Amino acid sequence: MTHHRVRIAPSPTGPLHIGTARTALFNYLYARHTGGTYVLRLEDTDQARSSIEFERDILDGLHWLGLGWDEGPEVAGEAARGPFAPYRQMLRLPLYAEAAERLLAADAAYPCYCTPEELSADRAAQEAARLPPRYVGRCAGLTTEERAARSADGRAGALRFRVGKGVVAFDDVVRGRVEFDVANLGGDFVIVRGDGSPLYHFTVVVDDAAMEITDVIRGEDHLSNTPKHILLFRALGHPEPRFAHLPLILNPDRTKMSKRKSQTAVSDYIEEGFVREALVNYLALLGWATGTEEEVLSIDEIVERFELDQVHKGGAVFDRGRLEWLNGQWIRRLDPDDLVDRLRPFVAAELAAGRIDWMPPDDELRSLLPVIGERLPTLGAIGDLVGFLWVRDLVIEPALLVPKRWDAVTTKQGLASARLVIAETGPVSFEAEELEPPLRALAEEHAWKVGDLFMAIRVAVTGRTATPPLFDTLVALGLERTLERLDRAIAALEGGVER
RNA sequence: GCCCCCAUCGUCUAGAGGCCUAGGACGCCACCCUUUCAAGGUGGAGAUCAGGGGUUCGAAUCCCCUUGGGGGUACCA
Numbered sequence: 064m065t066h067h068r069v070r071i072a073p074s075p076t077g078p079l080h081i082g083t084a085r086t087a088l089f090n091y092l093y094a095r096h097t098g099g100t101y102v103l104r105l106e107d108t109d110q111a112r113s114s115i116e117f118e119r120d121i122l123d124g125l126h127w128l129g130l131g132w133d134e135g136p137e138v139a140g141e142a143a144r145g146p147f148a149p150y151r152q153m154l155r156l157p158l159y160a161e162a163a164e165r166l167l168a169a170d171a172a173y174p175c176y177c178t179p180e181e182l183s184a185d186r187a188a189q190e191a192a193r194l195p196p197r198y199v200g201r202c203a204g205l206t207t208e209e210r211a212a213r214s215a216d217g218r219a220g221a222l223r224f225r226v227g228k229g230v231v232a233f234d235d236v237v238r239g240r241v242e243f244d245v246a247n248l249g250g251d252f253v254i255v256r257g258d259g260s261p262l263y264h265f266t267v268v269v270d271d272a273a274m275e276i277t278d279v280i281r282g283e284d285h286l287s288n289t290p291k292h293i294l295l296f297r298a299l300g301h302p303e304p305r306f307a308h309l310p311l312i313l314n315p316d317r318t319k320m321s322k323r324k325s326q327t328a329v330s331d332y333i334e335e336g337f338v339r340e341a342l343v344n345y346l347a348l349l350g351w352a353t354g355t356e357e358e359v360l361s362i363d364e365i366v367e368r369f370e371l372d373q374v375h376k377g378g379a380v381f382d383r384g385r386l387e388w389l390n391g392q393w394i395r396r397l398d399p400d401d402l403v404d405r406l407r408p409f410v411a412a413e414l415a416a417g418r419i420d421w422m423p424p425d426d427e428l429r430s431l432l433p434v435i436g437e438r439l440p441t442l443g444a445i446g447d448l449v450g451f452l453w454v455r456d457l458v459i460e461p462a463l464l465v466p467k468r469w470d471a472v473t474t475k476q477g478l479a480s481a482r483l484v485i486a487e488t489g490p491v492s493f494e495a496e497e498l499e500p501p502l503r504a505l506a507e508e509h510a511w512k513v514g515d516l517f518m519a520i521r522v523a524v525t526g527r528t529a530t531p532p533l534f535d536t537l538v539a540l541g542l543e544r545t546l547e548r549l550d551r552a553i554a555a556l557e558g559g560v561e562r
Numbered sequence: 563g564c565c566c567c568c569a570u571c572g573u574c575u576a577g578a579g580g581c582c583u584a585g586g587a588c589g590c591c592a593c594c595c596u597u598u599c600a601a602g603g604u605g606g607a608g609a610u611c612a613g614g615g616g617u618u619c620g621a622a623u624c625c626c627c628u629u630g631g632g633g634g635u636a637c638c639a
Contacts, residue, residue, distance in 0.1 A: 072639090073639095074638090074639045076638085076639070106639065108638095108639080109638055109639060111638090112638075112639085175637090177637095179637080182636090182637085190563085193563060193564095194563080194564085195563065195564040195565080195635075196563095196564090196635070196636095197564095197635090219637095221637050222637095223637095235567095238567070238568090241566075241567080242566090243565070243566070244565080246565095247564065247565045247566085247635090248565085248635090249564095249565095249634095249635060249636090252636090252637095253636080253637045254637095255637085256637040257637060258637085260637085262636090262637070262638080262639090263638070263639050264639095267639090282633095283567070283568090283632085283633065283634095284633055284634070284639095285633095285634090285639095286566065286567065286633070286634075287565070287566055287567085287633070287634040287635070288634075289566095290566095308567085310567095310568080311632075311633075313632085315573090317631065317632070318631090318632070318633095319632075319633070345574095348574065348575080348587095349574070350574090350575095351575095352574085352575055352576070353576095354576070354577090355576085355586095356576080356585080356586050356587080358574095358586080358587055358588090375568095375575085376567075376568055376569090377567095377568050377569060377631095377632090378567095378568075378631090378632065378633090379573090379574065379575090380572095380573060380574075381573095381574095382573050382574060382588070382589085384573080384588060384589055385573070385574060385587080385588045385589080386588095387588090388587085388588055388589085389588090391600095391601085395601080435600095436601085437600055437601040437602085438599070438600045438601075439600090440600095448599090448600095499597090502597095503597090506597095512597095513597060514596095514597050514598075515597090516597085517597035517598075518597070518598065520597090521597075521598065522598095527598090527599090528598060528599080529598055529599040529600080530598065530599065531598095531599080531600085532596095532597075532598085532599090533597055533598075534597090
């Protein structure tokens with residue numbers, strides 16, 4: 064049995080994209096399922112667009128998701144670990160130069176001196192003639208003397224790979240047999256720029272060969288590039304890996320998921336309070352299914368069940384609603400202490416934003432868990448849900464105070480008598496179970512609907528109509544602050560309310 | 563334009579010739595629970611399996627065509 068080596072090769076030209084995360088996940092799943100090796104390689108040859116900030120965002124994001132790799136740079140900007148180091152393409156330049164030299168020596172590639180103007184003129188002419196764009200091969204047959212003359216002119220030669228003739232076929236693990244006629248590849252393509260820097264199609268093959276990658280698992284957008292890669296593998300004298308092209312993640316309009324039409328940055332999902340378990344679970348189920356009716360799965364359970372050849376062929380629309388549902392499932396499954404740890408930064412963010420006035424201690428947060436857990440679609444929703452617990456002066460919309468069936472006078476009377484009842488229970492016995500019966504009795508005594516009474520109290524102490532259960536909320540607030548808020552609400556009702 | 567890929571409820575999917583009068587999940591609707599909101603439970607609407615031809619005793623499943631959608635066509639990755 065072969066030892067599988069797979070890789071994720073992100074380009075630090077933008078923040079970690081949901082699609083990259085999914086590709087990373089599938090590589091991870093495959094490596095772990097087969098007991099193989101999972102490599103991370105940074106493809107930073109586009110120096111104009113690459114940055115260390117993006118590199119950090121990508122590595123941190125993948126770590127956050129729990130998709131650790133066996134070889135590659137652990138931390139942005141730092142050296143990599145593994146037998147094939149370095150794992151950052153800008154540090155591997157000599158390797159590409161050497162490979163380019165070999166291809167040139169074998170005449171598998173040749174220097175091309177065409178100017179951008181010539182090239183775009185060619186393209187324009189082809190377009191006018193309604194022909195597919197392709198390199199015309201102006202420099203393909205240059206003699207050594209002609210090449211020397213052009214170099215002497217000071218023209219920088221790019222290196223073009225000879226595409227040749229024939230059909231390239233391969234067996235894609237998810238798609239089956241795929242064939243391309245080399246004639247449709249667009250002619251000889253550039254592998255090294257005029258300035259000597261190598262291009263993607265070239266570096267990816269040189270590195271996959273050097274790093275002994277056995278299975279290339281990537282997005283479907285690379286399917287049409289695969290014949291170029293295969294040709295390069297052959298020219299370099301290296302056996303071709305197996306290829307598996309994953310279906311794309313789509314915008315709601317079924318085009319390739321993009322920043323323009325969807326939220327694509329993993330960091331944005333983290334900031335909203337999605338948990339890694341849910342994101343991983345959701346992403347794994349985009350384009351793959353267990354074949355059973357299991358839906359909520361941990362990453363280990365997914366590793367166990369994952370099979371690359373069960374991956375779907377068709378693209379999948381990113382459905383945020385389903386992700387939110389899974390997020391709720393996972394929030395409810397988390398260990399309480401873990402959940403407190405994860406919630407804390409979101410409460411801190413509320414404080415930093417000035418939406419609350421102080422930071423609750425961990426044990427307070429923890430005691431709240433039973434009533435807030437099932438009400439949090441995301442961790443970031445905690446402020447909206449119970450932020451009222453940690454503000455000094457609650458702002459209440461007076462009109463909200465009066466239940467639909469009541470008027471201001473009744474509300475005032477209701478709150479005042481409720482205040483009396485609550486005060487009587489005293490601080491020692493201020494518990495949910497003790498608060499409810501007397502308040503219900505109060506409603507009955509006045510022939511009020513309990514819902515109306517409870518709603519008036521709810522709004523008075525929280526400022527909202529949707530909250531966790533009322534009595535748990537009162538206990539969380541404490542006797543003193545409960546009474547204080549009731550007093551303020553009663554005062555606000557003075558002189559009636561417009562509605 | 564050319565090349566390649568794809569096609570089951572709105573969405574994610576089960577389905578590898580008879581088990582399918584097509585199953586599950588999200589979302590939606592109703593009911594139950596209930597002090598609000600959730601969560602949970604029960605039920606419902608929702609797919610002539612893109613369309614048309616074949617193959618076969620039998621096709622969502624195999625083949626062909628059409629249509630539709632997507633991706634790729636750079637001295638980007």
